[in-house]
Amino acid sequence: MQQASSLNFSLTTIDACWMIEPLRGANALLQPAASAEQQAADKPPAAKTPGYKIAAGGVAVLTMRGVMTKGSYWWLSSVSTTAVRAALAHAAQNSDVRAIMLSIDSPGGQVSGTSDLAAEVKAAANIKPVAAYIEDMGCSAAYWVASQADMVCCNATAQVGSIGTITVLEDTSKMAENEGVKVHVLATGPHKGIGIDGAPVTPEHLQETQRMLHEINSHFIAAVKTARGLSREQLDEITTARVFVGEQAVKAGLIDRVCTVAQAVSSIRQKANAKETISMENEMPQVTPEQQNLLAAMKEAKIADAAEIKTLIAQAAMGRRYEEQLRAEAKREAVRAHGAERGVRIGAQVDRLDPDSVLELRDAWRAEADAKFDTTEASGAQRASAAAANASIIDGGSQSQTREWDLLAPAQREMALKMGFTSQAKQDEFARNMKNQEAK
Numbered sequence: 001m002q003q004a005s006s007l008n009f010s011l012t013t014i015d016a017c018w019m020i021e022p023l024r025g026a027n028a029l030l031q032p033a034a035s036a037e038q039q040a041a042d043k044p045p046a047a048k049t050p051g052y053k054i055a056a057g058g059v060a061v062l063t064m065r066g067v068m069t070k071g072s073y074w075w076l077s078s079v080s081t082t083a084v085r086a087a088l089a090h091a092a093q094n095s096d097v098r099a100i101m102l103s104i105d106s107p108g109g110q111v112s113g114t115s116d117l118a119a120e121v122k123a124a125a126n127i128k129p130v131a132a133y134i135e136d137m138g139c140s141a142a143y144w145v146a147s148q149a150d151m152v153c154c155n156a157t158a159q160v161g162s163i164g165t166i167t168v169l170e171d172t173s174k175m176a177e178n179e180g181v182k183v184h185v186l187a188t189g190p191h192k193g194i195g196i197d198g199a200p201v202t203p204e205h206l207q208e209t210q211r212m213l214h215e216i217n218s219h220f221i222a223a224v225k226t227a228r229g230l231s232r233e234q235l236d237e238i239t240t241a242r243v244f245v246g247e248q249a250v251k252a253g254l255i256d257r258v259c260t261v262a263q264a265v266s267s268i269r270q271k272a273n274a275k276e277t278i279s280m281e282n283e284m285p286q287v288t289p290e291q292q293n294l295l296a297a298m299k300e301a302k303i304a305d306a307a308e309i310k311t312l313i314a315q316a317a318m319g320r321r322y323e324e325q326l327r328a329e330a331k332r333e334a335v336r337a338h339g340a341e342r343g344v345r346i347g348a349q350v351d352r353l354d355p356d357s358v359l360e361l362r363d364a365w366r367a368e369a370d371a372k373f374d375t376t377e378a379s380g381a382q383r384a385s386a387a388a389a390n391a392s393i394i395d396g397g398s399q400s401q402t403r404e405w406d407l408l409a410p411a412q413r414e415m416a417l418k419m420g421f422t423s424q425a426k427q428d429e430f431a432r433n434m435k436n437q438e439a440k
Contacts, residue, residue: 059098109140
């Protein structure tokens with residue numbers, strides 16, 4: 001009874017909808033919160049790689065323990081999906097990381113933030129091999145996240161599944177009435193204010209809430225179905241919110257294999273090795289047969305790994321200086337196409353791509369930005385000429401004229417300088433793009 005009461009409190013006061021295995025979630029809610037002193041003592045020292053540890057072979061291990069919440073709550077031992085997203089994005093961009101593994105022990109949690117984290121896992125898997133290892137429990141929202149990895153493993157007694165969405169509506173109107181309280185809900189629509197404490201819950205309220213749950217859950221099911229390649233029969237079995245243990249989860253199509261965490265790390269490391277080998281082989285036709293033999297010998301003698309050999313090939317074919325210029329141009333176009341914050345994050349991927357891929361991305365982002373701002377090549381040239389003309393006027397003595405660049409926040413100017421916007425014309429163009437983004 002105490003568990004149900006605690007769970008109801010959580011489900012009705014923090015977030016309208018949850019994807020969680022109820023019993024485990026209730027147990028987590030009953031755990032006493034750590035004191036400020038305990039939290040400070042348990043806090044790990046600051047690390048160079050935030051949110052994860054790098055195991056042997058360049059495998060980044062991200063840990064997800066406890067109830068998943070978008071934010072943090074002082075009374076609940078939880079894992080923030082926002083924090084995991086940040087760590088995942090960092091690992092995906094880190095050249096020292098060759099593969100990523102999510103170590104999961106969670107009953108699930110809030111709907112809020114789950115789909116975004118699952119999408120980030122899928123996006124990271126397009127960059128590097130990603131595995132999910134479920135240690136003891138990976139249910140509901142936690143499984144949604146795990147399912148988007150390239151490979152999903154668990155230990156022999158892991159509980160997996162509980163695929164569904166849940167919320168609780170408490171009708172406390174009789175309690176309020178017994179205490180002499182009459183609650184009046186004034187709203188602009190019949191569905192506004194559903195679940196207000198002390199107000200009656202009508203059949204229409206229940207029907208509307210159930211409709212919302214099914215809509216939210218449809219996204220959950222679609223994501224799992226696509227990622228795991230499940231049949232209609234398999235979906236019918238797993239969408240009853242049933243929990244599968246170990247090998248049962250393998251038979252249900254939710255898990256690829258039952259193994260130890262060391263075996264999972266080894267498997268994802270092998271995937272990284274295979275991906276790098278294929279990448280290197282795809283690059284080899286760019287060089288002469290003699291260079292191919294030399295580079296192969298360097299790899300065999302462990303003078304250089306696959307990533308380093310790939311860099312050598314690119315430098316030999318295009319030159320280091322051109323390559324750096326190309327990456328800077330691509331990053332600028334990413335900012336034009338996607339705005340400052342998102343553009344910097346998206347553009348960072350060119351640092352680990354080969355020059356041909358960088359060239360393709362630069363042209364794609366440039367076309368996207370031109371289409372967004374309705375800019376043709378001719379008007380782009382006119383814009384550059386106008387910027388140069390403005391620079392000439394300023395240099396000629398109109399020092400009192402305020403540039404749009406000067407109106408940017410210091411952090412924006414610092415970011416632009418780091419990305420190579422060093423000339424006045426480029427800085428003015430960057431400032432105009434920022435202004436257009438904010439206007440949108």
